[in-house]
Structure formats: C-alpha cells, structure tokens
Amino acid sequence: MSDRGYPSWGRPARSDRQAVGLSGFDFAQAGTATVLPRGNGRSYGDTCLNDGGLLLDMRGEAEIYAFDPTTGILEADAGVTLDRITRLVAPSGWFLPVTPGTQFVTLGGAIANDVHGKNHHRRGTFGRWVESLVLHRSDREPLECDHANHSELFAATIGGLGLTGAIRRARIRLLRVPSLTIRQTVTRFERLADYFALAEEADAAHEYAVAWIDSFAKGRGHLIAGDHAEKGARDGIARPPLGRIPLTPPISPLAGLPLRLFNEAYFRKSPLGTTISEVPFDAFFYPLDRIGEWNRLYGPRGLHQHQSVLPFGTAEEGVRELLACASSHRQGSFLTVLKRFGDPPSPGLMSFPTAGYTLTLDFPDRGERTLRLLTALDAITVSAGGRVNPYKDARMSPETFAASFPQWRRLEALRDPAIMSDFWRRTAIRLPGSEKPERDDAQPEAFTLFRSAAE
Numbered sequence: 201m202s203d204r205g206y207p208s209w210g211r212p213a214r215s216d217r218q219a220v221g222l223s224g225f226d227f228a229q230a231g232t233a234t235v236l237p238r239g240n241g242r243s244y245g246d247t248c249l250n251d252g253g254l255l256l257d258m259r260g261e262a263e264i265y266a267f268d269p270t271t272g273i274l275e276a277d278a279g280v281t282l283d284r285i286t287r288l289v290a291p292s293g294w295f296l297p298v299t300p301g302t303q304f305v306t307l308g309g310a311i312a313n314d315v316h317g318k319n320h321h322r323r324g325t326f327g328r329w330v331e332s333l334v335l336h337r338s339d340r341e342p343l344e345c346d347h348a349n350h351s352e353l354f355a356a357t358i359g360g361l362g363l364t365g366a367i368r369r370a371r372i373r374l375l376r377v378p379s380l381t382i383r384q385t386v387t388r389f390e391r392l393a394d395y396f397a398l399a400e401e402a403d404a405a406h407e408y409a410v411a412w413i414d415s416f417a418k419g420r421g422h423l424i425a426g427d428h429a430e431k432g433a434r435d436g437i438a439r440p441p442l443g444r445i446p447l448t449p450p451i452s453p454l455a456g457l458p459l460r461l462f463n464e465a466y467f468r469k470s471p472l473g474t475t476i477s478e479v480p481f482d483a484f485f486y487p488l489d490r491i492g493e494w495n496r497l498y499g500p501r502g503l504h505q506h507q508s509v510l511p512f513g514t515a516e517e518g519v520r521e522l523l524a525c526a527s528s529h530r531q532g533s534f535l536t537v538l539k540r541f542g543d544p545p546s547p548g549l550m551s552f553p554t555a556g557y558t559l560t561l562d563f564p565d566r567g568e569r570t571l572r573l574l575t576a577l578d579a580i581t582v583s584a585g586g587r588v589n590p591y592k593d594a595r596m597s598p599e600t601f602a603a604s605f606p607q608w609r610r611l612e613a614l615r616d617p618a619i620m621s622d623f624w625r626r627t628a629i630r631l632p633g634s635e636k637p638e639r640d641d642a643q644p645e646a647f648t649l650f651r652s653a654a655e
Contacts, residue, residue, distance in 0.1 A: 205217060206218075206219055206238065206241060206249075206255055206257075207241065208241055208243050208244060208245055208246060208247075208248050208249055208594070209241060209242050209243060209244050209495055210243075210244035210245055210495070210502050210503050210504060210505060210594055211495060211498075211501075211502030211503070217249070217251065217255060218254060218255070219238065219254065219255035219256065219257040220235075220254060220255070220256055220257070221257055221260045222256065222257060222258055222259075222260050222261070222279070222366075223260055223261060225256060227336075227337075227338035227618050228338075233253045233254055234250060234252065234253035234254070234618060234619060234620035235250070235253055235254050235255070235256050235618055235619055235620075236248070236249070236250035236253065236254070236255055236256065236362060236619060236620060236621050237255075237256045237258055237278075237308065237312075237362045237365075237366040237367065237619070238250075238255045238256060238257055238258060238362070239258055239259065239278070239279065239305065239306030239308050239309035239312075240259065240281060240304055240305060240306050240309060242302055242304060242305050242309065243309070243313065243591040243592075244503070244504075244505045244591065244592045244593070244594065245505075245590070245591065245592060245593040245594035245595075245623060246593075246594050246621065246622035246623045246626070247313070247361050247362070247590055247591045247593075247621055247622075247623040247624075248309075248362075248591075248621070249621060249622040249623075250620060250621050250622060251622055252620065252622070252625060253620055256366060257279075258277075258278050258279040258306060258308055258366065258367075259279040259281075259306065260279065261277075261279075262276070262277040262278070262279030262280045262306075263276065263277050263280070264276040264277075264280055264284065264285070264288060265277075265369070267288055267289060267292075269289075269292035269293075269294070271373075272289070272294045272373055272374035272375070272376060273331065273371060273372070273373060273374075274288075274289065274371070274372055274374060275369060275370070275371045275372075276307055276369060276370065277307070277368065277369050278306060278307050278308025278309075278311070278366075278367040278368055278369060278370060279306050279307070279308060280306060280307050281303070281304055281305065281306050281307075282296060282299060282303045282304070282305050282306075282307070282310065283303040283304060283438065285307070286303065286380075286436040286438075287435075287436045287437055288436070289374055289436065290380050290434050290435060290436025291434050291435060291436065293376055293377060293378070293434065294374040294375065294376060294377065295374065295375050295377045295380060295428070295436075295481075296374065296375065297323050297326075297328075297329045297372075297373065297374060297375035298310075298315065298316060298317045298319065298320075298323050298324070298325060298326040298328075298329065299315075299317045299485055300315040300316070300317060301317075301485070301486065301488065302486055302488070302489055303438065303482070303485070303486050303489055304489065307370055307372070308362075308367040308370070310326045311326060311327060311330055311333065311357065311358055311367055311370060312357070312358075312359070312360060312361055312362045312367065313359065313361065313552075313591045314326055314327040314358050314359030314546060314547075314548040314550075314551040314552065314553075316541070316552070316553045317408070317485075318408035318409060318410045318426070318485070318539065319407050319408045319409075320539070320540075320541045320542055320544070320553055321403040321409070321540060321541070321542030321543075321544075322403075322407060322542065322544075323375070323544065324542075324544030324545070324546060324553075325358075325359075325544075325546045325547070325548070325551055325553055327358035327359060327546060327547045327548045327551065328544065328546070328547055329372050329373045329374075329375075330358060330370055330371070330372050330547075331346060331370075331371040331372060331373060332344055332345065332346035332349075332354075332370065332371045333345055333346075333354070333357065333367050333368075333369065333370040333371070334367070334368045334369045334370070335350075335353065335357060335364065335365040335366070335367060335368070336365055336366045336368050337364070337365035337366075337616045337618075338365075338616050338617060338618035338619070339616065339617060339618075342368070343365075345357065347547075352614065353365075353614060355547060355548060355549045356548075356549045356550070356610065356611055356614040357548075358546075358547050358548035358549070358551065359546065359548025359549060359550040359551035359552070360548065360549065360550055360611055360614075361550065361590060361591065361621060361623065361624070362619065362621065363611065363615045363616065363619050363620075363621065363624060364611075364614055364615060364616055364619075365616045365619065366619075377428040378428055378429065378430045378431070378432075379428055379429050379430065379431060379432030379433060379434050380428065380432065380433050380434060380435075380436060380480075380481040381428070381429040381431075381432025381433050381478050381479070381480065381481065382408075382426040382427065382428065382429065382478065382479050382480075382481055382483075382484040382485075383426065383427050383428075383429045383476065383477075383478055384424065384425070384426045384476070384477055384478070384479045384484060385406065385424075385425040385426065385474060385475070385476050386422050386423070386424050386425075386470045386474065386475045386476075386477075387402075387422065387423040387425075387473070387474045387475075388420075388421075388422055388467070388470045388471065388472055388473065388474075389420060389421060389422070389423060390420045391418070391419055391420065392413070392418065392419025392420075392516075392519065392520060392523075393419075393516075395411050395413075395419070395421065395423060395538065396515075396516050398423055399411070399423070399540045399557075400540065402423055402425045402540075403540055403542065405425070406425035406426060406427050407426065407427045407428065408425060408426040408427070408484070409423065409424070409425045409426075409539070409540065410423075410424050410537060410538075410539050411423045411424065411537070411538040411539065412424065412466070412536065412537060412538075413523070413536040413537070413538050413559075414463045414464075414466075414467050414536070415463070415523060415526060415527070415532045415533040415536040415561065416459070416460050416463055416527070416532050417463070417467070418523070419519075419520070419523060420467060421467070421536075421538075422467070422470050424484075426479075426484050429478055432478065433480065433481070436481075438480075438481075438482035438486065438489065438490075439480060439482055439483075439490065440490075441489075441490050441491065441492050442490045442491060443491065443492065444491065444492025444493050445491065445492065445493045445494055445496040445497055447496065448496040448499065448500055449496075449497070449499060450499070450500065451499055452497060452498045452499035452564035453497060454497055454498060454534040454564060455531070455532065455563075455564055456532075459532045459534060460532065462534075463532075498562075498564045498565070499564050499565070501564065501565035501566070501567070502564075502565050503562050503563060503564055503565060504562065504563050504565055504570055504574055504594060504595070505535075505560060505561070505562040505563075505592040505593075506560070506561045506562070506563075506574055506577050506578075506588070506592065506593075507552075507558060507559070507560040507561075507588070507589035507592040508522065508558065508559055508577070508581040508586050508587065508588055508589070509541060509552065509553060509554055509556050509557070509558040509586050509587055509589075510556050510557055510558075510559075510581065510584045510585070510586040511554070511555065511556040511584070511585050511586065512555060512556050512557070513585075514584040514585055514586070515556050515557035515584075516557075517584075518580060518581070518584035518586065519538065519557060519559050521580045521584075522559055522561070522577055522580055522581070523536075523559075525573070525576050525577055525580060526561060526563075526573065526577070529569070529572070529573040529576070531563050531566070531569075531570065531573055533561040533562055533563060534562060535560065535561075535562050536559075536560065536561055536562075537559070537560040538557060538558070538559050538560075539557070539558050540556075540557055540558075541553045541554060541555055541556055541557065541558055542555065543555050549607060549610055549611055550590075550605055550607065550608070550611050552587065552589045552590065552591075554587070556586070560592070561577070571595060574595060574596075575597075578596055578597070578600045581600075581604075582600060582603045582604065586604075587603075587604035587605065588600055588601075588604050590604075590605075590623060590627075593623070596627065597627075598626070598627045598628070598630045598631045601627040601628065601631075602627075602628075602631055608628050608631070609633050609634075611628075612628055612633075612634055
C-alpha cells in the first residue's frame with residue numbers, strides 16, 4: 201500500500217510522508233531507519249507522525265476474525281475501525297464499552313492511546329476492556345500479551361502511543377446494551393459553579409455525561425447526559441454524512457465574532473431547565489463525523505487542541521484559570537468540553553485519564569500567539585497537579601511531558617528500538633535519562649527500500 205501526506209487530524213505540519221503497507225512487512229527491511237505503526241491518523245498532534253523515519257500503515261486488509269454474540273468477545277486486526285465493529289455487533293445487542301468522539305479510530309489506535317469516552321466514571325478507559333493482544337517487535341518473535349503473559353509489556357502497550365511494537369490483532373470485551381438509541385438529558389446552566397454542583401450527580405445517574413462550555417461567557421453551557429434506551433435502533437449504522445468541507449479557508453471562521461455568535465446560538469438552542477429526548481447514537485457520540493474533513497475549518501495552519509486533566513482538589517479553580525487564560529489571550533475555543541473522570545484505574549502505564557476533571561480546548565493555529573497561550577495553559581495544568589494529553593498535543597515541552605508523566609522512563613525502557621515518533625523524539629528523547637540510542641533516521645538506502653516495497 202502506498203499513500204502520500206499522512207497528516208494528523210490537527211494538521212500541525214506539512215510533509216510528503218511515505219508509508220509501507222502491512223502485508224509482508226518485516227522489521228528487518230528497515231535497516232537503520234525507524235518505523236511508526238499508524239492507524240487512521242485521528243490523533244491531533246504528532247504522536248502518529250514519524251517525519252524522521254517511516255510509517256507502517258496498519259489499515260490494509262484488516263479483518264474481524266471472531267465475534268461471540270453470547271459473550272461479547274471480539275477478535276480483530278488492529279487496523280479495523282470502530283465503525284466496522286459497531287455495525288457487526290450492534291444487531292446482537294452489543295456496543296463499544298468505551299468510544300472516543302469519532303468512530304473512525306482504529307482498534308489499534310484506541311489501544312495505543314487508551315482512549316476514553318463519556319462514561320469513564322463507569323467503564324474507565326478502552327484498555328480496561330482489552331483481553332489480549334498480539335505484538336510484533338523488531339527484537340523478538342511475535343508475542344501474545346495479556347494480564348498474565350508479558351504483563352509489563354501489555355501495560356506499556358496500552359496507552360504506549362505505538363512505541364512498544366506493532367499491535368497486529370486484539371481481543372476485546374464489548375458492552376451489552378438494550379439498543380443504540382440514546383435517551384439524552386440536557387441541562388442548561390448559567391455558571392461554571394452550577395456544572396460542578398451537578399456533575400457528580402449526573403455521573404451517578406447516567407451511563408454517559410459530558411458538558412459543552414461557552415468559552416466566551418465565563419462557563420455557561422450544557423450538561424449532556426445519556427443512557428441506552430430500552431427500545432430503539434440496533435443496526436449500528438450511522439446516518440450518512442451531511443457533506444464535507446471542500447476546501448481550506450484562508451482565515452478560520454472559528455474565531456472572533458463568528459465564534460461568539462455560534463456559541464450564543466448553540467447555548468440558546470436548549471431551553472432553560474432540563475430537556476429529555478431520544479437521539480441516534482451517532483448524534484450523541486460522533487456529531488462531527490457527519491461533516492467530512494471538518495478540521496479544514498481551522499484554516500491553513502490547522503488547529504491545536506489542549507486537553508488537560510486536573511485532580512478533584514484543584515479542578516474547579518484550575519478550570520476557571522484555564523478558561524480565563526484563553527480569554528486573556530483573546531482566543532476563544534470552538535469545541536470546549538468538560539468531563540468528570542471517575543475512579544476506575546487505567547491499566548496502561550502511560551494512560552492519560554486519572555480521577556478528576558478534564559477540559560478540552562481547541563484553537564486555530566495563529567503561530568507564536570497561539571503557542572504562548574498553550575504554554576500558559578500547560579503551566580496552569582502542571583501547577584494544579586494535572587497532566588496534558590499527549591495524543592492531542594503537537595508542541596508541549598519535554599519538561600511539561602515529564603511533569604505530566606513521570607513514569608515515562610519505564611516506557612522508554614520498553615520501547616521497541618526500531619520504533620520512534622515525532623512526539624517521542626521532541627519530548628522524551630530530549631530528557632535526561634533517555635540513554636537508548638535512536639536509529640539513524642536519515643539513511644537514504646533504507647528509505648528507498650521502504651518506498652519500493654510500498655509501491
């Protein structure tokens with residue numbers, strides 16, 4: 201398989217990237233070049249990029265091997281996307297136990313990033329539902345890893361950003377549900393304090409809960425909770441796209457006055473008090489999937505997304521500081537999302553979620569102005585004892601990364617020596633304690649070999 205471009209979803213850098221297909225791949229082909237397994241490229245930053253080496257496209261000929269409708273156990277290749285899984289299992293009364301905000305993530309990507317969803321308070325992260333996985337490394341034979349066999353490598357691979365080897369296939373447990381139709385409860389609130397007063401109660405009462413925040417209005421917004429309806433659709437088929445963004449505008453409309461007007465209209469679309477309705481599963485979980493290439497709306501430079509998690513003790517004050525910081529830099533966020541993470545521990549060594557509140561902000565890239573804002577958001581997060589999400593990041597400093605994930609050296613020790621990403625190269629590899637030598641990524645012979653094999 202051959203492709204050009206291979207951007208991340210945030211489009212933080214432009215490069216004519218090459219990838220080799222999975223069929224017939226052997227790490228021995230790489231010579232001294234590094235490789236990075238890659239799924240569908242829905243990470244926002246550079247955890248899915250390897251401009252110093254090559255990409256291994258995991259999507260080609262990906263298959264679902266087994267699904268037991270009595271137990272909800274499914275086995276599939278890492279390159280299978282979540283929408284394919286949903287279409288297969290939903291008619292039998294099963295659904296993904298944890299799903300991120302897009303159904304176009306691959307199974308391997310969901311594991312490598314240990315993604316979370318709107319029900320972390322009940323189900324934890326995706327990695328909690330992984331029974332086993334087959335890992336291919338450059339320095340040993342393929343390994344079947346689980347909680348009892350190669351357990352340290354298993355934990356490092358969940359949330360390991362693809363650095364421990366290529367996940368070839370995985371067995372996961374699914375969630376039994378009565379239908380995929382969602383009974384949605386929307387509560388409009390006027391102040392951030394109102395959200396914090398409601399959030400724990402919403403988590404206790406509902407399977408899913410998330411809040412949209414108007415970043416221009418000091419924290420007003422909607423608390424959106426949901427549960428699977430007892431009767432409803434079970435085909436697992438999302439509605440057709442509404443359309444696609446055909447081109448990238450020279451200036452992003454998701455800023456300034458247009459964004460203020462959108463936030464005002466969106467806030468007022470829900471009446472005062474609480475509204476209950478039934479909505480299709482894709483409307484609740486994946487609203488932006490219906491707009492193809494919506495990331496183009498952020499303009500020619502792309503977007504930066506900043507996601508932090510703050511512990512319960514500092515979260516309310518910290519979230520206020522983060523929102524005030526964005527306001528003081530005169531940059532509003534289009535998709536401002538606030539969620540409560542619960543107590544279920546993440547199984548991964550480097551998993552992002554931890555008990556507390558997580559705030560997600562995104563901004564069109566305006567160069568140094570935006571980078572200064574993001575650095576200030578990092579400082580607030582670290583000072584509050586929180587952490588910054590790696591797979592949403594394209595620019596955090598090595599020091600911010602180390603403060604967020606002090607256990608990073610354990611992952612570096614378990615990293616496959618043939619694997620590297622742009623994210624790891626600019627963060628962990630620059631920190632003291634990273635003694636493992638990096639391969640020479642600039643070998644033209646290795647690049648030529650891969651390019652011919654891919655084509």
